[in-house]
Amino acid sequence: MSDVIKVLAVDDVEANLMIIRGCLKGDSFELVTCTNAVDALQKFKEQYFDILLLDVIMPGIDGFELRKLIRATDPDRPIIFLTSMVEDKNMTMLNQITWDANTYYLNKAVGKKTLIQKITEVVTTYRRKLMEHKYSDQMEEERALAGDIQKVLLPNWCICNDDVLFSAIYQPFMHVSGDLYEMIPFGDSKYLFFIGDISGHGLSAALYMAAVQSWLKMSLRDNDIKIHELMSRLNKFFCEDLQSRNYMTALAAIIDFKNNHISMHSSGHPGLLFASPSKKTVTMSDTNKGSMPVGWMPDAEFPESENFDCDFDDDTIFVAITDGVLDMQNEDGQTMSEEELNSLIQVQLDNPNVVALPYRVKSIMAKMGYDKAPDDFTIVAFQKRSGKKDFIERVIQAKLPEVDKVAQEFSAITDDLRLATEIDLCIREYLNNVVIHGSHDKKKAPDLIYVSIGRENGDLVLQGAERGGKWDITGTRETNDPQLFTPEGGDAAAPKKEEEEENLFATSGRGIQIIKAITQYVSYETNCGLNETKFVFNKRTPAS
């Protein structure tokens, strides 16, 4: 933006424009004049002007009408009405001029000095506001970018490896977040689990988060490290290297999935929840144990006696949260108690699903009215991998070659050729829909897809979870409520081999008909952006 002020002056009286030209001659102003509103509008569309000087009474479109037309596209551009107020005893005209916050008034014979002073003052304010908006928009863009980069530092929202199935919901309060979590393997089925919450919000908290995240990854070279030692070293790093003005609550655990043992240390962080699907209980780690938050004091002690050690069952689901979960507010500003949260998690044990649990909990909280977030929000759930027979689960990239691999692997779960074909068809149809649907719109594209197949109460069940756009299993509806359909003509003959091949990459319309024929029902629900789809295959009479 140059220092020269560009002015558009509109007056039907040429003598008045001459006066304005006389007032604004020199290097500081670039003046364009028009004698009617139509020409002025055209000029306004073609060129940039810092300010407009308008006459009120003009033949055709008057000054007020012209302002209305300009305001339709530009609510902020400064306008000065230059008019004579001889007739305006009731101040009708003055009121009409000043209802708009960016319109000013000057008497026609105001004098060169006053006119220049007013124009300069108004344009300076306008330019400053423009700069502030631009800066604020740029900051917002940069925060969003920083948020995206931060997400890359975190583990994938869903992890399924040899030892653990892990899922997380992570929602920054202001694009970027001071929350962090990690699940780092360091050999022999041992993992470091870490969840932390840096005090404050915004960029400084996010930078601390990134520093801690990197430090954690680099610090796990020592396989025999004890959890309190790790916290003590982290405190030193936080106080000395980061010269912290912030602090962090954290919960760190070394989990041995081979021996079902966990050793953890909390530094002022909410306790770890142990949810047992077989016992239907939810208990919390000993909250009397632990140390002060990391970063409070350089010489703080993190003694071994404050570690919490225990064994766990194969089916234990661990749930960890950051403060933001319990800070969620309803309309009256009330927050949820720990007991309420525990009972929400307990409800999940009727139909346990580690991948969906964080999303389901957040969704129920929102339905209960706790939907106002004053802080970053993170829930993490994980469980030792099931050693169940005839059960396969995978987390795959949402790419078509991955679909092929999973379809082959999952259909091998049965020796029944017809059932294997049906599984193959169903999984291809499902995954193709999710992947292709997402590929049309990058914003709707899922990053990862969790899929599993196994037996539930004698039924063969295929389940999927992903964070892409909603896809309509019925081809007709899109809803947050679970969708169910029962097959029409469920006893229809299975497609022939040629038809099967033709339908492998069928459109959803045809594919859905096949799925209807081979399944008892399909359910679909979305919780906080996680789409869960469940296919229950038709029962089959074993061949005699």
Place this chain on the structure above:
Amino acid sequence: MKSDIATHLKELLELEDEEIQEFYDAFIKEFDKSCTELQEDGVDADFQKLRIITHTMFGYCENMGAMDLFALAKELNAAAKAEDVPACQASIQKIFQMHEAYLAEG
């Protein structure tokens, strides 16, 4: 009259003497136009049109410093507002006479 306009313009725009005539000519052009309009609308006593004409006159008279004409325009505006036909006609006559006087000054 012309000298008043020159004084006003010198003060307002810091103009040199040789620049004044151009502005004076522009003023006379507008004044001619107003007189033509007054000739047409004054006869029909279209009060609304008279008010619009006088509003235009306020603008260029104030700008140019023709305060004698400004006063007459104000008088005509008040007569039009009161819908007083004889007063309107009297004011218009005075404006025409002033027009003659300005033209005589060149």
